[in-house]
Amino acid sequence: MALIVQKYGGTSVANPERIRNVARRVARYKAMGHQIVVVVSAMSGETNRLIALAKEIMPEPDPRELDVMISTGEQVTIGLTALALMELGIKAKSYTGAQVKILTNDAFTKARILDIDDHNIKQDLNDGYVVVVAGFQGADEFGNITTLGRGGSDTTGVALAAALKAEECQIYTDVDGVYTTDPRVVPEARRLDKITFEEMLELASQGSKVLQIRSVEFAGKYKVKLRVLSSFEDEGDGTLITFEDDKDSDMEEPIISGIAFNRDEAKITVLGVPDTPGIAYQILGPIAEANIDVDMIIQNTGADGATDFTFTVHKNEMNKALSILRDKVQSFIKAREIIGDDKIAKVAVVGVGMRSHVGIASQMFRMLAEEGINIQMISTSEIKIAVVVEEKYMELAVRVLHKAFELEGD
Amino acid sequence: MALIVQKYGGTSVANPERIRNVARRVARYKAMGHQIVVVVSAMSGETNRLIALAKEIMPEPDPRELDVMISTGEQVTIGLTALALMELGIKAKSYTGAQVKILTNDAFTKARILDIDDHNIKQDLNDGYVVVVAGFQGADEFGNITTLGRGGSDTTGVALAAALKAEECQIYTDVDGVYTTDPRVVPEARRLDKITFEEMLELASQGSKVLQIRSVEFAGKYKVKLRVLSSFEDEGDGTLITFEDDKDSDMEEPIISGIAFNRDEAKITVLGVPDTPGIAYQILGPIAEANIDVDMIIQNTGADGATDFTFTVHKNEMNKALSILRDKVQSFIKAREIIGDDKIAKVAVVGVGMRSHVGIASQMFRMLAEEGINIQMISTSEIKIAVVVEEKYMELAVRVLHKAFELEGD
Numbered sequence: 090m091a092l093i094v095q096k097y098g099g100t101s102v103a104n105p106e107r108i109r110n111v112a113r114r115v116a117r118y119k120a121m122g123h124q125i126v127v128v129v130s131a132m133s134g135e136t137n138r139l140i141a142l143a144k145e146i147m148p149e150p151d152p153r154e155l156d157v158m159i160s161t162g163e164q165v166t167i168g169l170t171a172l173a174l175m176e177l178g179i180k181a182k183s184y185t186g187a188q189v190k191i192l193t194n195d196a197f198t199k200a201r202i203l204d205i206d207d208h209n210i211k212q213d214l215n216d217g218y219v220v221v222v223a224g225f226q227g228a229d230e231f232g233n234i235t236t237l238g239r240g241g242s243d244t245t246g247v248a249l250a251a252a253l254k255a256e257e258c259q260i261y262t263d264v265d266g267v268y269t270t271d272p273r274v275v276p277e278a279r280r281l282d283k284i285t286f287e288e289m290l291e292l293a294s295q296g297s298k299v300l301q302i303r304s305v306e307f308a309g310k311y312k313v314k315l316r317v318l319s320s321f322e323d324e325g326d327g328t329l330i331t332f333e334d335d336k337d338s339d340m341e342e343p344i345i346s347g348i349a350f351n352r353d354e355a356k357i358t359v360l361g362v363p364d365t366p367g368i369a370y371q372i373l374g375p376i377a378e379a380n381i382d383v384d385m386i387i388q389n390t391g392a393d394g395a396t397d398f399t400f401t402v403h404k405n406e407m408n409k410a411l412s413i414l415r416d417k418v419q420s421f422i423k424a425r426e427i428i429g430d431d432k433i434a435k436v437a438v439v440g441v442g443m444r445s446h447v448g449i450a451s452q453m454f455r456m457l458a459e460e461g462i463n464i465q466m467i468s469t470s471e472i473k474i475a476v477v478v479e480e481k482y483m484e485l486a487v488r489v490l491h492k493a494f495e496l497e498g499d
Numbered sequence: 500m501a502l503i504v505q506k507y508g509g510t511s512v513a514n515p516e517r518i519r520n521v522a523r524r525v526a527r528y529k530a531m532g533h534q535i536v537v538v539v540s541a542m543s544g545e546t547n548r549l550i551a552l553a554k555e556i557m558p559e560p561d562p563r564e565l566d567v568m569i570s571t572g573e574q575v576t577i578g579l580t581a582l583a584l585m586e587l588g589i590k591a592k593s594y595t596g597a598q599v600k601i602l603t604n605d606a607f608t609k610a611r612i613l614d615i616d617d618h619n620i621k622q623d624l625n626d627g628y629v630v631v632v633a634g635f636q637g638a639d640e641f642g643n644i645t646t647l648g649r650g651g652s653d654t655t656g657v658a659l660a661a662a663l664k665a666e667e668c669q670i671y672t673d674v675d676g677v678y679t680t681d682p683r684v685v686p687e688a689r690r691l692d693k694i695t696f697e698e699m700l701e702l703a704s705q706g707s708k709v710l711q712i713r714s715v716e717f718a719g720k721y722k723v724k725l726r727v728l729s730s731f732e733d734e735g736d737g738t739l740i741t742f743e744d745d746k747d748s749d750m751e752e753p754i755i756s757g758i759a760f761n762r763d764e765a766k767i768t769v770l771g772v773p774d775t776p777g778i779a780y781q782i783l784g785p786i787a788e789a790n791i792d793v794d795m796i797i798q799n800t801g802a803d804g805a806t807d808f809t810f811t812v813h814k815n816e817m818n819k820a821l822s823i824l825r826d827k828v829q830s831f832i833k834a835r836e837i838i839g840d841d842k843i844a845k846v847a848v849v850g851v852g853m854r855s856h857v858g859i860a861s862q863m864f865r866m867l868a869e870e871g872i873n874i875q876m877i878s879t880s881e882i883k884i885a886v887v888v889e890e891k892y893m894e895l896a897v898r899v900l901h902k903a904f905e906l907e908g909d
Contacts, residue, residue, distance in 0.1 A: 105555040139575065145515040147582040154585075157593050158578035161571035165549065168568035172557040175564075183567050187597070188642055232598050 090122040091256035096246030099133035101320035112173035124214040128246040131162025152197035163223035181219045186226035193227035200235035205252040240301030251311035265319035266328035269496035270348040279498035291439040291473040344442030345494040352434040355407035361425030364396040434483035437475035500532040501666035506656030509543035511730035522583035534624045538656040541572025562607035573633035591629045596636035603637035610645035615662040650711030661721035675729035676738035679906035680758040689908035701849040701883045754852030755904040762844040765817035771835030774806040844893035847885035
């Protein structure tokens with residue numbers, strides 16, 4: 090008998106029929122003797138409906154009142170889910186975030202969890218109840234309702250699993266696990282049985298959309314085993330996201346776990362800037378002040394006291410960043426030219442195995458060169474090598490690398 | 500400067516435009532220097548939508564979980580109302596019932612208010628906020644969400660007014676006050692400026708639908724001045740429901756305040772029963788056990804040791820009541836015959852003035868007799884005389900009495 094937290098997203102509870110499906114799955118786990126905590130999102134579309142309603146009244150809604158409104162989406166789902174369980178003859182009881190209580194700070198619409206009171210939930214589990222908790226929400230120290238931001242229901246699931254010391258936190262979604270890469274680009278992509286947290290973080294931040302990056306960080310920090318499963322299939326064990334130590338010391342363990350890609354970024358290059366201390370801050374300071382997120386940053390050692398400085402931002406913010414640099418920065422730092430390019434894509438190979446295997450980078454660069462794909466930027470971490478290439482070569486690059494690192498299924 | 504509680508029903512907050520109207524009215528009162536607590540219902544139709552959703556999952560929904568769901572209706576409205584006030588530049592803050600906290604017993608879907616913590620609301624009012632409270636809901640001692648039953652938002656408004664010692668509780672609705680009778684039956688019906696609680700209670704229980712009877716009782720008990728106003732008109736002072744002592748000792752004060760009527764009842768007569776102790780219980784005991792509400796009850800002194808026993812029930816329950824009496828009671832008490840009649844109506848004249856004026860009853864009976872209307876049953880209280888007549892004469896009876904007691908407007 091284990092304590093399991095199961096989190097179901099908006100598409101998994103989109104209508105009464107799907108909520109009945111959720112109840113049937115929970116019933117099967119309960120019949121195996123497990124204690125179950127179910128975390129649910131709002132029915133898909135509901136949060137957006139409520140935000141639109143708020144904006145009809147106030148175009149930029151006050152965040153405290155917006156949270157009061159949008160938290161009702163999950164509140165309706167917990168009631169429905171508890172009813173669906175009861176209809177199957179299972180004892181069930183719902184909790185809003187405030188009722189649990191999931192204590193957060195007071196950063197309305199993007200609050201962070203500070204503490205979870207597990208007293209009532211544990212009592213209910215011991216009394217044989219399935220406990221149904223509203224995801225995405227909590228309350229601050231004064232009882233004000235807060236929400237955790239988009240994807241916050243994953244975070245609620247992980248935080249509850251940590252507080253209750255659950256065996257694992259199962260995230261049910263509309264895919265059946267984490268893949269070596271997007272199957273829409275590479276049909277041979279293979280579902281991974283296991284992946285480490287670090288790899289998952291790199292995949293998530295490199296553009297894989299399966300899990301909210303914040304919930305993965307949270308799970309890593311509190312050592313919660315995460316499992317990604319499909320809520321539309323009853324077969325399969327999904328993908329377990331685990332710690333490096335737990336991985337089977339399988340001789341055949343792959344060096345590379347997956348390939349991520351992202352075509353949402355644009356590249357900005359500042360040409361001919363003086364190679365002097367403080368230049369990076371003079372360029373990126375005004376960008377940060379304008380709340381523009383920067384991803385990759387590259388600066389080469391310059392020749393003749395001058396250098397080129399390149400960084401990437403979201404495509405939607407390229408023009409804003411260019412204006413700032415041309416208006417406020419260019420003449421001040423005496424840059425020769427400032428160029429923007431939004432026809433780029435980022436491709437990254439990710440795997441803990443590359444720590445102990447030299448030559449992954451050179452193998453990657455050789456494969457791309459053989460296909461005539463020019464590499465514009467390179468960025469690396471211990472378990473990731475990311476390159477920027479021309480956008481039109483992105484899919485080719487992903488397919489070539491997927492094959493070269495032997496990630497295909499049987 | 501006064502503290503005023505304003506309660507707006509579902510039709511008054513049915514859409515963003517109407518919510519903006521509510522905010523504009525609140526803003527006007529605020530500009531006069533008043534402190535305002537606004538109590539709102541769910542947008543019209545929302546509670547029924549949520550109940551239907553629950554029933555799709557569980558035909559007879561668990562009441563605790565149903566309350567979790569349906570309480571979200573008012574929660575959305577408080578957010579929207581607070582936003583609408585802010586959009587007008589007014590400081591506003593919303594509270595759910597649980598946040599206030601409005602403490603109730605744990606009778607889910609029909610809870611009763613036990614206590615109200617006015618601490619936070621008072622502080623907010625003193626800080627210049629308009630406080631927006633969700634009607635219809637509260638929480639029990641364990642923090643479970645409860646609802647107060649249909650019309651519960653009126654009760655929330657009155658209870659808050661009592662707790663905060665408000666100057667008055669204004670109930671905004673789709674009529675502009677309490678009338679001498681239904682203007683659809685008597686076009687000359689006149690809006691009353693004032694009416695006593697006792698009269699209002701008699702009018703409400705006699706079929707006037709303006710206010711929930713429970714909130715009127717509550718207001719009477721806690722000496723809260725109630726005022727019924729239209730939320731669709733900016734003119735007019737509505738009808739103040741007040742205490743007899745407060746009424747101006749106006750020489751011209753009418754003896755009769757209004758005429759109520761009701762065609763929802765049916766009459767059941769048990770003929771030829773022995774005039775012995777316990778007979779009323781033997782007849783009505785099985786009716787009460789079947790959860791059938793009984794309104795009027797008449798028993799005459801019998802001649803020759805036998806009597807007739809008559810009572811009224813809701814039309815929908817007449818056949819059920821007849822079956823019970825014929826199957827279980829008739830032979831036991833040796834009744835000669837049991838007759839049902841659903842072609843009846845009840846007409847009542849109500850007024851505190853009749854306490855000190857003899858002859859109202861005889862005047863009423865004479866008027867009806869002059870029109871050839873036969874009186875089937877009579878029931879009286881200190882401030883009410885009700886008669887049952889054939890249904891087809893109901894409107895005639897109302898019009899004749901309205902004229903006879905000089906209730907017409909100018």
